[in-house]
Amino acid sequence: MKKLTALLLLSAVNLCVFSAISGLSEAYKVKMTNYYSDSKFALKDGTKLKSENHFYYIGKTQNYLFFYSQKKATTTIIPVSELKSMQLSK
Incomplete structure (x- = not known):
């Protein structure tokens, strides 16, 4: 059960990090390249x-x-x- 909880927590953290990086990338593209x-x-x-x-x-x-x-x-x-x-x- 602890492994499942740790895996779910790690997955949630990875999703948050990916979302943040994706958002920053999109913002950079819009601002710097007049997308x-x-x-x-x-x-x-x-x-x-x-x-x-x-x-x-x-x-x-x-x-x-x-x-x-x-x-x-x-x-x-x-x-x-x-x-x-x-x-x-x-």
């Missing part, structure tokens, strides 16, 4: 967003889109339910 440059987003209220050098799309979850403003050092979070359309360019 989603020229991506366009339209919101239901008529607002249009474009991923550019200092304001860029970071990614999304099931419910939210994330954008980062390098000039303001802020993250904008928009509910997916407010999204009308998105065009991702890589």
Whole structure:
């Protein structure tokens, strides 16, 4: 039983480390290579967003889109339910 518990704990730690490294790698790719440059987003209220050098799309979850403003050092979070359309360019 102790071996099973240790194996489960080790697996959980490995999963956490892999997730962290994967997230950092994705963040580096987006920031340093302008991975989603020229991506366009339209919101239901008529607002249009474009991923550019200092304001860029970071990614999304099931419910939210994330954008980062390098000039303001802020993250904008928009509910997916407010999204009308998105065009991702890589």
